[in-house]
Amino acid sequence: METKNGNRTALYDEHIKLNAKMIDFHGWEMPLEYTGIIDEHLAVRNHVGIFDVSHMGDIVIKGDDAAAFCDYIFPGKVSDMKNGQCMYTAFLNKDGRIIDDTIIYRLSEKRFFFIPNAANIxxxxxxVNSNKNDYNVEIKNYSYNISHIAIQGPDSLKILDEMKIKYPGEFKFNYHNTESYNDVSEDNSIIVSGTGYTGEIGVEIIVPNKDATILWEDLIKKIKDYYGKPCGLGSRDTLRMEKGMLLSGQDFNEDRTPYEASISFIINYNHDFIGKEALIKNRNEYNEIFRGFILNGRNIPRQNCDIIYNNEVVGIISSGSYSPSLNRGIGLGYIKKDIKIKTTVKIKIREKLFDAEVSRPKMLK
Structure with missing residues (x-):
């Protein structure tokens, strides 16, 4: 298997040129920030930002049984998808607990493509191979050959217009240009996907490694006209938290079901899939649910901070940060499901208690 320069993405040198602060992220040397997390966060919310997310995986399933196999390994009815559609879903173990979440694409009748998180490639x-059984499919890992560049924010569509790229719409994708890379693109084109991890309108462009630099350089020039910025993992994290998006390995780690994680919408019981029996048996038996927590001030809750209500520990924070958009501390985590939205609870931070309002995971509209 090829590697991206020893867990460096194809854009590593571009990040160094821009004086990015680099960190290790699950074995990948990735930019944490360029000019500052808050600056980059607000650029995406108000204008546009671009991200290198090439550390994410790229796996193709193809063959006569590809649709049936995808139905078996995912709780969503993948075979109902039309060509050119993508869907948010997850891998579940036999107990119905989330191993990883992903986006799956239907490239053609017999070819599907999904994107696991970097730590789980x-x-x-x-x-997936261990669950292949007798399905007539071929499974290929292209994770080290392909780059992903995300363009996110309200002005992102103006950038696409300048590049003469058509916006495909949310959770749809189209093909553009004429570059070929393995089986990911059925008509030898790059993929432009109406997806992202910021809660803003935008796209993720999926290209061969060899084409990533020229695309990145073009975007760096274009975003300047729209007060845009290159953005690192720091702002990506604060952006996704404000919108209540799960982080694999932190907000779940094969310990939560889709019901607990507030993503039960991914389940379609009209087919057999791994974990179905356990979910049916236990779907009303869970005690905690994923929620957002908005603090009254700028104190920041961190992972494993206790959530307290009526002098009792009723939950735990899984992710926390300062919210540049709300100008206060926010958290995501799990709390007893009978505690209602808008209830005031206390979060224990460094042995002190701070008031927070319980919210739906999506804290910013």
Whole structure:
């Protein structure tokens, strides 16, 4: 298997040129920030930002049984998807707990493509192969050959117009240009996907490694006209938290079901899939649910901070940060499901208690 320069993406040198602060992220050297997390966060909310997310995985399933196999390994009815559609879904174990979440694309009648999280590329590739059974499919891992560049924010469509790229719409994708890379693009084109991890309108462009630099350089020039910025993992994290998006390995780690994680919408019981029996048996038995927590001030809750109500520990924070959009501390985590939205609870931060309002995971509209 090829590697991206020893867990450096094809854009590593571009990040260094821009004086990015680099960090290790699950074995990848990735930009944490360029000019500052708050600056980059607000650029995306108000204008546009671009991200290198090439550390994410790229796995193709193809063959006569591809649709049936995808139905088996995902709780969503993948075979109902039309060509050119993508869907948010997850891998579940036999107990119905989330191993990883993903976006799956239907490239054609017999070819599907999904994107596991960076920390789980090899794990998920091996897991999918271990569940292949007698399905007539071929599974290929292209994770180290392909780059992903995200263009996110209200002005992102203006950038696409300048590049003469058509916006495909949310959770749809189209093809553009004439570059070829393995089986990911059925008509030898790059993929432009109406997806992202910021809660803003935008796209993720999926290209061969060899084409990533020229695309990145073009975007760096274009976003300047719209007060845009290159953005790192720091702002990506604060952006996704404000919108209540799960982070694999932090907000779940094979310990939560879709019901607990507030993503039960991914389940379609009209087919057989791994974890179905356990979910049916336990779907009303869970005690905690994923929620947002908005603090009264700028104190920041961190992972594993206790959530307290009526002098009792009723939950735990899984992710926390300062919200540049709300100008206060926010958290995501799990709390007893009978505690209602808008209830005031207390979060224990460094042995002190701070008031917070319980919210739906999506804290910013």
């Amino acid at each position: 090899d794990r998920i590739y091996n897991w």
